[in-house]
Amino acid sequence: MIILFNYWPMAGCRYAFTKYVIAGPYYVGLKHFVQMFTNDLYFWTAFRNTLILSIIKLILNTGAAVIISLLLNEIVSLGFKKTVQTIVYLPHFMSWVVVASVFKMILDPNVTGVVNSLLLKANMINEPIYFLGDSKYWRGTFYVMNVWKDTGWGTILFLATLSGISPDLYEAAQIDGANRWKRLIYITLPALANTIITVFILNLAKVMNLFESVFVTMNNAVLDVAEVLQTYVYRKTFSSGNSDYGYTTAVGLFKSFVGMILVLSCNYASKKVRGRGIGEPKISVVVTKKKKKFKIFPLVNGLIFILISLAIMLPIWKVIIDSFDARSAYGFKWVPTMFTWGGYRAIVTRVAL
Numbered sequence: 001m002i003i004l005f006n007y008w009p010m011a012g013c014r015y016a017f018t019k020y021v022i023a024g025p026y027y028v029g030l031k032h033f034v035q036m037f038t039n040d041l042y043f044w045t046a047f048r049n050t051l052i053l054s055i056i057k058l059i060l061n062t063g064a065a066v067i068i069s070l071l072l073n074e075i076v077s078l079g080f081k082k083t084v085q086t087i088v089y090l091p092h093f094m095s096w097v098v099v100a101s102v103f104k105m106i107l108d109p110n111v112t113g114v115v116n117s118l119l120l121k122a123n124m125i126n127e128p129i130y131f132l133g134d135s136k137y138w139r140g141t142f143y144v145m146n147v148w149k150d151t152g153w154g155t156i157l158f159l160a161t162l163s164g165i166s167p168d169l170y171e172a173a174q175i176d177g178a179n180r181w182k183r184l185i186y187i188t189l190p191a192l193a194n195t196i197i198t199v200f201i202l203n204l205a206k207v208m209n210l211f212e213s214v215f216v217t218m219n220n221a222v223l224d225v226a227e228v229l230q231t232y233v234y235r236k237t238f239s240s241g242n243s244d245y246g247y248t249t250a251v252g253l254f255k256s257f258v259g260m261i262l263v264l265s266c267n268y269a270s271k272k273v274r275g276r277g278i279g280e281p282k283i284s285v286v287v288t289k290k291k292k293k294f295k296i297f298p299l300v301n302g303l304i305f306i307l308i309s310l311a312i313m314l315p316i317w318k319v320i321i322d323s324f325d326a327r328s329a330y331g332f333k334w335v336p337t338m339f340t341w342g343g344y345r346a347i348v349t350r351v352a353l
Contacts, residue, residue: 016250025246032250043251046232049225050255053139053214054207057146062200064147065154066192070184071304072155073162085159087309088152090316096149100216102315103145107131138222146213154199161195162188185277201266208259229255 018025036043068088075081091099098337101135106114109128131141165187173183211230218226233248324339 016245016253020245022106032247046227046229048229061150064151069155069158091149092153096212096216133221135222135225165191191333222321
């Protein structure tokens with residue numbers, strides 16, 4: 001199965017060196033690559049945007065996941081901790097189509113958009129902002145959407161690592177006079193370093209595969225900052241009147257090559273810094289015990305997670321309310337204005353509304 005679905009399709013890479021025609025592709029050598037590197041300005045724009053969007057997104061998501069994990073690990077109440085974990089995991093299970101639709105309604109530039117409405121009432125802006133239609137705001141909005149959707153799921157590995165740190169280390173450090181900040185710097189973060197680097201390298205392999213999250217939020221007004229290699233290949237293949245499958249295959253092959261270089265470079269850097277790569281075992285053995293809970297600003301920590309939970313739940317609540325409302329529209333509401341089961345009935349009976 002691995003050969004059939006993973007390695008056999010790689011034979012299609014040969015079309016990157018051909019002029020593809022259904023009757024019979026013919027060999028053109030490196031023509032597509034020469035054209036790509038010398039004559040295609042749209043390719044370089046897409047390549048630059050791919051690196052910028054993917055790497056910044058990766059750094060923000062990883063950093064936010066580490067911070068949320070550290071805060072979650074200090075929650076004393078088990079019930080509250082499980083509730084918060086469930087809430088922060090929920091956005092991961094929503095498709096990007098749903099996420100994009102909800103954020104488009106929340107960020108709508110009309111008065112019905114929640115964010116613009118609040119900013120106007122607070123006199124923070126004089127006119128509505130088109131967050132997803134203005135090149136100045138699109139990237140920032142894109143990063144916020146990605147952090148909202150993926151951060152919670154990214155905390156799982158970090159929480160597992162934190163639960164394996166021996167409480168004896170914290171107790172010994174506390175006896176030696178180490179405060180909370182020093183315990184974080186010299187015990188917690190070094191213990192997380194291996195997991196952070198591993199997650200970073202594994203996600204770095206997917207840096208060049210950015211597509212769905214961009215495709216459902218981009219439009220012609222923001223192509224200069226939103227076009228990435230995957231959307232460029234899609235438009236070049238399916239949205240143009242003169243599709244060149246050989247050329248788009250060459251773009252895809254180059255994208256895979258860059259991804260491989262990024263992973264190998266990061267793994268090499270890991271060996272230089274840590275003395276070992278991602279797949280090499282650690283020599284020392286750590287005996288883990290059950291984590292002993294200790295309080296770190298429980299009130300502030302709890303308030304932070306209440307705010308985080310609200311920020312995560314508001315878009316989800318809008319999806320739920322709109323699914324039961326016959327008058328779904330832009331703007332936010334706490335209950336349906338016209339309750340109906342019609343949408344779910346249509347799904348079950350397969351009869352269009």
